[in-house]
Amino acid sequence: MQKYTQLTYEQRYHIYLLNKQGYNQMFIAKSMGRNKSTISRELSRNTGKRGYRHKQANRLA
Numbered sequence: 092m093q094k095y096t097q098l099t100y101e102q103r104y105h106i107y108l109l110n111k112q113g114y115n116q117m118f119i120a121k122s123m124g125r126n127k128s129t130i131s132r133e134l135s136r137n138t139g140k141r142g143y144r145h146k147q148a149n150r151l152a
Contacts (some may be wrong), residue, residue, distance in 0.1 A: 103145040106130075110142075111143075
């Protein structure tokens with residue numbers, strides 16, 4: 092079983108950029124070498140009316 096590691100600021104920024112460009116969660120996950128569920132949870136937790144906010148997500152983590 093793999094040990095879970097938190098996303099870094101750079102990884103959250105990477106998610107932000109690819110999500111903004113319209114890439115799906117599977118593509119984002121593969122490009123980062125992460126599981127799709129990690130990206131899904133990150134986006135669902137930190138997406139509001141103004142979209143995914145990587146700086147706010149990093150502060151909350």
